[in-house]
Amino acid sequence: xxxxxxxxxxxxxxxxxxxxxxxxxxxxxxxxxxxxxxxxxxxxxxxxxxxxxxxxxxxxxxxxxxxxxxxxxxxxxxxxxxxxxxxxxxxxxxxxxxxxxxxxxxxxxxxxxxxxxxxxxxxxxxxxxxxxxxxxxxxxxxxxxxxxxxxxxxxxxxxxxxxxxxxxxxxxxxxxxxxxxxxxxxxxxxxxxxxxxxxxxxxxxxxxxxxxxxxxxxxxxxxxxxxxxxxxxxxxxxxxxxxxxxxxxxxxxxxxxxxxxxxxxxxxxxxxxxxxxxxxxxxxxxxxxxxxxxxxxxxxxxxxxxxxxxxxxxxxxxxxxxxxxxxxxxxxxxxxxxxxxxxxxxxxxxxxxxxxxxxxxxxxxxxxxxxxxxxxxxxxxxxxxxxxxxxx
Amino acid sequence: xxxxxxxxxxxxxxxxxxxxxxxxxxxxxxxxxxxxxxxxxxxxxxxxxxxxxxxxxxxxxxxxxxxxxxxxxxxxxxxxxxxxxxxxxxxxxxxxxxxxxxxxxxxxxxxxxxxxxxxxxxxxxxxxxxxxxxxxxxxxxxxxxxxxxxxxxxxxxxxxxxxxxxxxxxxxxxxxxxxxxxxxxxxxxxxxxxxxxxxxxxxxxxxxxxxxxxxxxxxxxxxxxxxxxxxxxxxxxxxxxxxxxxxxxxxxxxxxxxxxxxxxxxxxxxxxxxxxxxxxxxxxxxxxxxxxxxxxxxxxxxxxxxxxxxxxxxxxxxxxxxxxxxxxxxxxxxxxxxxxxxxxxxxxxxxxxxxxxxxxxxxxxxxxxxxxxxxxxxxxxxxxxxxxxxxx
Numbered sequence: 001x002x003x004x005x006x007x008x009x010x011x012x013x014x015x016x017x018x019x020x021x022x023x024x025x026x027x028x029x030x031x032x033x034x035x036x037x038x039x040x041x042x043x044x045x046x047x048x049x050x051x052x053x054x055x056x057x058x059x060x061x062x063x064x065x066x067x068x069x070x071x072x073x074x075x076x077x078x079x080x081x082x083x084x085x086x087x088x089x090x091x092x093x094x095x096x097x098x099x100x101x102x103x104x105x106x107x108x109x110x111x112x113x114x115x116x117x118x119x120x121x122x123x124x125x126x127x128x129x130x131x132x133x134x135x136x137x138x139x140x141x142x143x144x145x146x147x148x149x150x151x152x153x154x155x156x157x158x159x160x161x162x163x164x165x166x167x168x169x170x171x172x173x174x175x176x177x178x179x180x181x182x183x184x185x186x187x188x189x190x191x192x193x194x195x196x197x198x199x200x201x202x203x204x205x206x207x208x209x210x211x212x213x214x215x216x217x218x219x220x221x222x223x224x225x226x227x228x229x230x231x232x233x234x235x236x237x238x239x240x241x242x243x244x245x246x247x248x249x250x251x252x253x254x255x256x257x258x259x260x261x262x263x264x265x266x267x268x269x270x271x272x273x274x275x276x277x278x279x280x281x282x283x284x285x286x287x288x289x290x291x292x293x294x295x296x297x298x299x300x301x302x303x304x305x306x307x308x309x310x311x312x313x314x315x316x317x318x319x320x321x322x323x324x325x326x327x328x329x330x331x332x333x334x335x336x337x338x339x340x341x342x343x344x345x346x347x348x349x350x351x352x353x354x355x356x357x358x359x360x361x362x363x364x365x366x367x368x369x370x371x372x373x374x375x376x377x378x379x380x381x382x383x384x385x386x387x388x389x390x391x392x
Numbered sequence: 393x394x395x396x397x398x399x400x401x402x403x404x405x406x407x408x409x410x411x412x413x414x415x416x417x418x419x420x421x422x423x424x425x426x427x428x429x430x431x432x433x434x435x436x437x438x439x440x441x442x443x444x445x446x447x448x449x450x451x452x453x454x455x456x457x458x459x460x461x462x463x464x465x466x467x468x469x470x471x472x473x474x475x476x477x478x479x480x481x482x483x484x485x486x487x488x489x490x491x492x493x494x495x496x497x498x499x500x501x502x503x504x505x506x507x508x509x510x511x512x513x514x515x516x517x518x519x520x521x522x523x524x525x526x527x528x529x530x531x532x533x534x535x536x537x538x539x540x541x542x543x544x545x546x547x548x549x550x551x552x553x554x555x556x557x558x559x560x561x562x563x564x565x566x567x568x569x570x571x572x573x574x575x576x577x578x579x580x581x582x583x584x585x586x587x588x589x590x591x592x593x594x595x596x597x598x599x600x601x602x603x604x605x606x607x608x609x610x611x612x613x614x615x616x617x618x619x620x621x622x623x624x625x626x627x628x629x630x631x632x633x634x635x636x637x638x639x640x641x642x643x644x645x646x647x648x649x650x651x652x653x654x655x656x657x658x659x660x661x662x663x664x665x666x667x668x669x670x671x672x673x674x675x676x677x678x679x680x681x682x683x684x685x686x687x688x689x690x691x692x693x694x695x696x697x698x699x700x701x702x703x704x705x706x707x708x709x710x711x712x713x714x715x716x717x718x719x720x721x722x723x724x725x726x727x728x729x730x731x732x733x734x735x736x737x738x739x740x741x742x743x744x745x746x747x748x749x750x751x752x753x754x755x756x757x758x759x760x761x762x763x764x765x766x767x768x769x770x771x772x773x774x775x776x777x778x779x780x781x782x783x784x
Contacts, residue, residue: 002442002659004415005435005652007425017645020424023396028646029421032412032594033399034724043397050394066596067459070641071621078619101620196642202424204458204596204644226618227470228493229463247729249462250588252596253409254420255647260397267394332426337639 010326011353013362014334015146015307016174017196017203018350020258024201027261028254035251043260044251050263054176054199054271055191055209057183061236062209064259065192066252067229069173072192072206074102075230076169077140079210079218080190083107086136088129088166090121092152093145094338095171103140106226111136117339118297118309121152123160130164138167144175146197147337149309149346150302151179155186162187167213173197176207177266178278178306178350189214195255198278198306200351201262204255262351278305281354284386285347288363291385292370293378297344306354308347309340316375318342321366324373329365359386402718403745405754406726407538407699408566409588409595410742412650416593419653420646427643435652436631436643442655446568446591446663447583447601449575453624454601455631456651457584458644461565464584464598466494467622468561471602471610472530472582475499479530480521480558482513484544485537486730487563495532498618503528509731510689510701513544515552522556530559536567538589539729541701541738542694543571547578554579559605565589568599569658570670570698570742581606587647590670590698592743593654596647654743670697673746676778677739680755683777684762685770689736698746700739701732708767710734713758716765721757751778 012019033040052062065072077099081087087103090096092115103110111133113125121141130136139161143154154170161168167189175181178198183191192208195201210218210232218232225231229249237246266274282305286296289310297309312318318335322345325331334346347362363382370377404411425432444454457464469491473479479495482488484507495502503525505517513533522528531553535546546562553560559581567573570590575583581603587593602610602624610624617623621641629638658666674697678688681702689701704710710727714737717723726738739754755774762769 002438002656004419004656005422005438005649007422007435007649008429008431009423010425010429012424012426014426017424017426017642020646025421025423025646027396029417030397030399031401031417032404032409032588033402034404034406034409035595037400037402037718037724039400043399046394046397067463067621068641068644071459071463074619074621098620105616105618105620107618194642196424202644202646203427203642204647224497226497226499227466228490228497229459229466249460250408250586250595252460252594252647254412254417254594254650255596255644257397257399258646264394264396326429332429 009330011331011358011361013348013353013358014332015346015348016194016350018200018348019353020200020202021265021352023265024258024261028202028258030257032253035253036247040253047256047260050260050267051207054263054266055183056181056185057209059183059209059211061215064256065206065208066249067206068203069192069194069206070098071230072208073098073171075208075232076190076192077102078106078225078227078230079232080138080167080169080214081106081108082221082223084109085138086111086133087138087140088113088126088133088136090126090141092119092121092148092150093117093142094147095142095145099140118148118150120150120302121157123153123156126157126160130160134164136164136166138169140169142171143181144172144179144304146174146307148298148340149304149307150298151304154188158187167217174304174307177274179304180275183209195259198351199262199266201258202255204252205259278349278354281349281356281359282308284389285349285359285362287389288382288386291378291381292367306348306350308349309344310347311344313370313375313377316370316373318345321369321373324369325365329361331361331365356390401722403723403750403753405740405745405750406724407738407740408586408742410592410740411745412592412594413657413744415657416650416653420594420650422649424645427645428639432645439648439652442652442659443599446655446658447575448573448577449601451575451601451603453607453628456648457598457600458641459598460595461584461586461598462490463622464600465490465563467600467624468582468584469494470498470619470622471617471624472559472561472606473498473500474613474615476501477530478503478525478528479532480505480518480525480528482518482533484511484513484540484542485509485534486539487534487537491532510540510542512542512694513549515545515548518549518552522552526556528556528558530561532561534563535573536564536571536696538566538699540690540732541696541699542690543696550579559609566696566699569666571696572667575601587651590743591654591658593650594647596644597651670741670746673741673748673751674700676781677741677751677754679781680774680778683770683773684759698740698742700741701736702739703736705762705767705769708762708765710737713761713765716761717757721753723753723757748782
């Protein structure tokens with residue numbers, strides 16, 4: 001007989017999921033009601049308002065896709081890429097590669113612009129790609145690369161796409177709620193995110209927003225979208241404007257309670273304050289890590305405060321360090337992905353996990369573990385450096 | 393400022409979501425852990441064992457798709473239908489129509505076998521379709537039609553498909569946990585279900601199982617699956633057999649806690665006992681409804697005990713009745729869908745909602761409401777009839 005599962009209590013400082021606030025967990029456990037119940041429909045309306053505020057957009061088609069971030073990505077590509085169309089995809093980490101997979105699976109032709117992992121998307125290379133392929137219909141890039149901790153210049157890339165008459169699809173899975181993100185002011189046409197990063201919700205839902213040009217493209221589309229579940233024309237009848245909601249699929253009621261609560265908390269804190277908090281604790285963590293002698297992968301100007309990718313010191317068994325942190329402290333940090341596997345750690349400071357207690361715990365636990373393993377780090381300096389920053 | 397959302401407490405006796413047990417809600421609110429945490433991976437292994445038991449299968453590829461039932465449907469069709477292939481789709485309600493949409497969107501050629509809504513799939517018509525289309529590769533049908541409350545003969549249909557060398561795709565969204573369902577004994581090749589019906593979980597996850605022939609077809613497939621999120625070849629690396637799990641997408645951690653708990657409860661009760669319970673309370677509800685003079689849409693032999701579709705009495709404003717039940721009793725029953733809109737109510741007795749208290753409440757509240765509206769029903773008889781049944 002299998003028994004009830006009681007998870008250990010962790011501190012989640014990896015690349016997501018991040019720690020979920022007790023307020024959000026409690027919201028998730030509220031009684032399930034029908035997905036067509038007037039009370040639920042009212043909650044959905046509020047959710048749209050809250051999501052629009054988080055994305056900084058007036059886009060009417062702003063809604064949570066009923067599945068994780070990779071389905072949000074697919075919702076953008078499957079609706080906006082028509083067979084035979086050219087799409088410029090920027091790859092500077094794992095998720096650009098997934099975008100390429102999406103384009104190809106939906107019959108698009110991918111023009112790949114590659115940059116080294118750990119560096120931002122090169123605006124110049126994208127410009128050159130547009131010059132070589134003036135018929136490209138879409139530019140797709142990752143704002144905050146979860147696999148490397150790099151922030152690319154979304155504003156400049158969107159401006160470029162507009163100059164060449166292309167739509168933009170932007171991955172904001174790790175940026176939403178943690179870093180400046182301006183959907184309307186930057187002219188982003190389609191964007192997707194995740195709940196389990198800086199919004200500090202359990203994973204499973206993907207906030208998505210389509211601007212007027214993206215909606216027009218969906219409506220003018222000639223070929224049928226090769227997905228029923230993610231077809232925005234159908235979904236619009238459920239989440240769209242006014243009037244009676246047409247049944248499309250059964251919404252994940254309790255997961256949406258959780259997202260609503262997380263967004264209410266973000267509204268209470270204020271978006272700018274949330275960004276400042278992420279930056280503040282990042283600075284403290286950085287001071288401590290550098291005092292220990294640990295180097296960042298990413299150049300300072302392009303670092304994501306919510307995801308700190310650092311280089312594993314010479315000779316250290318990185319998996320053993322992560323296991324020791326998990327087993328001795330209940331502390332999760334992330335491994336490297338793809339080309340960076342074995343070479344870096346990814347230390348998240350996302351949402352509810354982004355606080356002074358966690359910075360202090362992470363520095364102390366990491367230092368103790370590394371010193372015990374005989375790693376080449378400066379002992380006894382990290383905490384003082386973080387403390388100096390906090391007091392400064 | 394938008395405030396926290398506190399849902400009203402309902403009794404969910406519609407076509408799903410059904411009432412969720414407090415045990416499951418509590419499980420959902422347990423602390424989120426990482427989706428690659430060894431403790432989570434252990435939970436996933438248990439979840440597979442529990443799902444296999446519920447589906448009555450040894451299929452190694454048995455897993456929860458990270459999205460609602462309609463994504464589970466899509467996972468089956470997008471992986472198994474190759475462009476140009478003929479698929480026989482049985483339509484006797486809304487969900488057969490959605491299957492047709494799936495086949496066409498993935499480039500298949502649909503051979504439609506239609507039966508009147510409220511009647512089961514005709515095995516003879518399917519046989520005729522196979523005779524006319526011996527090159528059909530797949531037979532797709534709904535075991536328990538959520539839009540009509542009809543059970544079709546899945547065993548006979550699967551046998552027929554085997555005779556003609558076709559795979560089967562079966563919709564068991566409303567049957568799993570409520571009605572006899574034998575994936576291995578009946579030779580079902582691919583099946584999907586939902587969590588929010590007889591498993592009494594919040595909506596958002598779709599249990600899916602692929603048998604050996606379906607897996608072989610996926611592996612031999614020449615064209616790339618037009619979905620990254622639902623590509624079973626990729627998902628197998630995460631949920632598949634042994635060894636290290638490859639990262640595919642971030643699993644909806646807390647929703648899977650809930651499903652695990654619901655399946656532990658089903659294991660405790662026993663699958664056969666759960667079926668008997670659904671049948672038992674259905675009989676009591678039926679006795680009460682018939683004493684009131686309310687007729688069932690579906691012939692007795694094909695009724696689903698967990699979903700009672702009854703005809704709205706002459707001259708009654710059906711929407712007003714549902715509103716009155718919701719507002720005065722917090723009781724949700726379902727409207728008709730598609731061709732049956734305005735003509736029927738769908739009264740669910742699913743999972744945790746299937747109990748004597750709910751049967752009694754539903755009969756009493758419905759009778760009071762109808763009598764107040766001057767509807768042509770026999771007053772004062774329903775409760776006594778249900779009581780007589782319960783006493784035996």
